[in-house]
Amino acid sequence: MTAFVEHKVIKELGDLAYTMWKMGWDEKNGGNISYLLSADELSEFILDENPRTFVLNGIPENMIGKYIVITASGSNFRLIKDFLEETVGIIKVTEKGYEIIAGFQQDNKPTSEIYMHLLSHSARLDVDANHRVIVHNHATEISAMTFVHELEEKAFSRTLWGIITECIVVFPDGVGVLPWMVCGNEEIGKCTAEKLTYCRIVIWSHHGILTSGSSLNDAFGLIETVNKAAKIYMQTFDKRMTSGITDEELVELCEFFEVTPREGIIETSTMER
Ligand code: 2HA
Numbered sequence: 705m706t707a708f709v710e711h712k713v714i715k716e717l718g719d720l721a722y723t724m725w726k727m728g729w730d731e732k733n734g735g736n737i738s739y740l741l742s743a744d745e746l747s748e749f750i751l752d753e754n755p756r757t758f759v760l761n762g763i764p765e766n767m768i769g770k771y772i773v774i775t776a777s778g779s780n781f782r783l784i785k786d787f788l789e790e791t792v793g794i795i796k797v798t799e800k801g802y803e804i805i806a807g808f809q810q811d812n813k814p815t816s817e818i819y820m821h822l823l824s825h826s827a828r829l830d831v832d833a834n835h836r837v838i839v840h841n842h843a844t845e846i847s848a849m850t851f852v853h854e855l856e857e858k859a860f861s862r863t864l865w866g867i868i869t870e871c872i873v874v875f876p877d878g879v880g881v882l883p884w885m886v887c888g889n890e891e892i893g894k895c896t897a898e899k900l901t902y903c904r905i906v907i908w909s910h911h912g913i914l915t916s917g918s919s920l921n922d923a924f925g926l927i928e929t930v931n932k933a934a935k936i937y938m939q940t941f942d943k944r945m946t947s948g949i950t951d952e953e954l955v956e957l958c959e960f961f962e963v964t965p966r967e968g969i970i971e972t973s974t975m976e977r
């Protein structure tokens with residue numbers, strides 16, 4: 705048994721929250737993180753004897769019985785690592801909602817985006833057995849880019865791929881882009897999960913970004929890569945002398961790194977299959 709605050713998942717989550725705050729991506733209580741625990745990891749925690757129960761309608765079938773580490777509603781990412789017992793907790797997902805079985809001391813509860821997290825995990829688990837993590841934050845440049853670039857997601861993905869060599873290799877499925885929406889409700893959860901059936905990254909226009917991954921580091925790496933490309937886009941889009949990486953060059957990259965780009969974004973007729 706490990707004390708809650710000493711557990712490696714909890715510590716890593718607290719460290720990631722602080723890193724993202726330092727990058728300027730989680731002002732005030734912006735952002736939320738969740739992590740699906742394995743049975744082995746769960747067995748290392750001491751669980752509350754009297755779990756608090758919450759009702760939530762529409763729990764996806766494949767989420768019932770899952771244990772999830774998740775950040776608290778209203779938690780400041782700058783402070784999470786110093787208040788892990790209050791700002792992080794473990795929930796058990798049930799048919800009717802969820803139970804708080806560890807953490808969330810002082811009557812705290814999961815992020816207002818919990819429904820989006822549950823639907824997003826559900827969508828990714830359906831297509832990727834290694835899926836574990838959902839991270840949402842307000843990465844600056846990708847949010848800025850939604851003001852100066854068209855929001856059609858294939859065009860958006862193509863632009864990001866054209867900026868840095870790494871992009872098409874790191875996210876060959878491109879990005880999903882949602883128009884501006886109210887956050888924290890079922891609607892944004894459903895729309896986000898729908899995008900996650902075919903890609904791992906969803907941009908919320910004029911709000912932020914959400915990524916999925918097999919680990920905290922994996923999901924964070926996607927945000928870093930997308931935001932780096934968006935940063936270069938923002939610094940150059942109105943003063944370009946060159947047009948960036950061409951379709952032919954992207955095809956060369958895909959062949960060399962053996963990745964398959966999402967269909968309909970670049971001209972792939974020359975690709976060796
Ligand atoms: O307040 O980031 O999207 C947390 C959020 C909502």
Ligand code: ZN
Pocket residue numbers: 734735840841842887911912
């Ligand atoms: Zn947000």
